[in-house]
Amino acid sequence: MAMLETRTAPAAHGADVITDTEILLIDNETGYRSFRAGQFLFRRDEYFARISWTGGNHTMPIDAYLRALMRDVAWGFFYGTVNFDDVVGTVNHYGEVTLFAGRYNDAYRNAGRDFSQRFASEALMPLFKVMISDWSNENYDPFAAPMETGAPWGAKNGNNDAAVTRTRVAARRMVGLPGDTPLRTDENGFPVNRMFLDVPQDQPVVEAEPGFENEVSAYNLFAYLSRSDVTWNPSVCSVVGDSLFCPTSEEFTLPVDHGNDRCEWFITLSDKIDWDIRDKETGKPRAKVITKAGDVSCMPADIRHKGYADKRAMLLVWENGSPIIPALIAKGEAPNVSVIF
Template sequence: MAMVEAAPGQPRISNPRGLPLQSAFRTNPADNFTGYRSFKAGSFEFTRDEYFAHIRWPNGQHTMPVDAFLRALMRDVAWGFFYGTVNFDGVFGTTNYYGEVEMFAGAMNESFKAAKRDYIERFKSDQLMRIFKEMIGDWTNQGYDPFAAPMETGVPWGTKNGDNDPAVTRQRVTAKRMVGLPGDTPRRTDANGFPVNRMFADVPQDEPEVEVEPGFEHEVSAFNLFAYLSRSDVTWNPSVCSVVRESLFCPTSEEFILPVEHGNDRCEWFLQLSDELIWKIRDGSTGRDTATIVCRAGDICCMPSDIRHTGYSTKRSMLLVWENGSPRIPDLIREGKAPTVAVQF
């Protein structure tokens, strides 16, 4: 979600398990019955049918409901593998090494690991991303938007029925300095295709009163962030709205379930701007439940870097995700110098 662009001097890529790079990728012709293509990346094979996504690897296989799989795949694609680990569910996922990525089955699952049934392969990020993008494009049917809340989109079920490329190729919003500044990310309006969401119909749309002296038009600027968020057409997809060096304010609107269990490799802050969001916290490596956090408007908390989290929001809510996009952090993580908990007191 809130990944900064690759910065000059990006640190070296880590390969903590000493795995060889996989370079074999294949896209198979459409199945005669379902109409969907199947895909292969390294030894992982992906097929879908009317209801399920099936993942196979040399010593195992896993099945996910295709709606959950597509919502998770969409985030992994949109977020560029994101920070740390993106668990599609308790079995399958990816871990980002910023230039390379590990794809795993069971590596973050206590049972798989205890039985030594976990399986991991290593890829160049751009190569795996290419096949993930093909997959989300082919497996998303006309009328279904994996970014949308379930009540705001069609269904993913059934045999191949068209596609929805505009939905699955959305570009994430990344303001360079602040939304609304001249030359930066524009505000959202009816005119540019962002109507107010049905659950935010009561959010005031007034804009700040800005009086600018001549010559300062590029510096004296303000916008209505809550109105901007009320017009988001996606859920669980933070976008960068303001930037202080590597400090990224990435607010987002949330409805239904965060489609992944995110195991961040760094501390990640959440400030609930409106309504209520319930976080389910699990141990990062085993998946055991460790806590529940109820966040209401004004609550702020930080996810430690050794957990994984998912979230639930019935009424569409506004959440400020706050990330530190510093390129130093992967090195600090590797050297064990990055804090697990943001603040000790």
């Protein structure tokens, strides 16, 4: 059924870093391709993603798998650990990435059944991009809330590359400044979301004296968020050094359990978002954080979190994107908690 079709070129990494990935041929029954990354094999059928590796295998409902894979692709493996579910996921080493099965699952770890391989990011990411393209059917958008998109089930039926190739928007200074990320409007393809129809769309008064048009600037962030066409996909809206304001709109569930490698902060700007907090290493429950408009909470660096929002909500994710943090983490000098009091 599956045969070698393409192979990635080797890259300059350590001997233990894998660059060997394959895009396999189309399955005659389902119409989907399979994929191999090192010793991991990925197949999909009408309902499930099936992942196997040396000594084990795992099955995920295809809707949950595609929503998780979509975030991992769009976020460039993001910060830290992206758990697709309790078994499978990735850890970002910033240039290299670990693909794991059971690494952050107490039962797998204690039984010695976990399995991991470390890849060059430039080898695994292209494979994941082809996978999300091939496995997402026409009319199914893994970025969208479930009520706003078609179904992912069934045999291969077209594609939705326009949806799955969207990436994180990243302002360099602030949204709306000349030459920076533009505002969202009806005209440029961002209508107000059905759950945010009551959000005021007024713009601030901006009176700039001649010569200061590039510095006297403001925009309606809440209106901007009300027009987001994706969920659980933070976009950078303002930048102070490495301090990144990354607001996002949230509906249904965060498709992954995110185990950040640094502290991050959540400020709920509207409505209500509930968070399940579990230990990053073991997955044991530690807390629930119930947040309403105006609530501020820190996500420690030693947890994994998953969010839930019934009504579409606005969330300000605040990240410190400093490139020195991974080195601090490696030396054990990065704190698990941002503030001690």
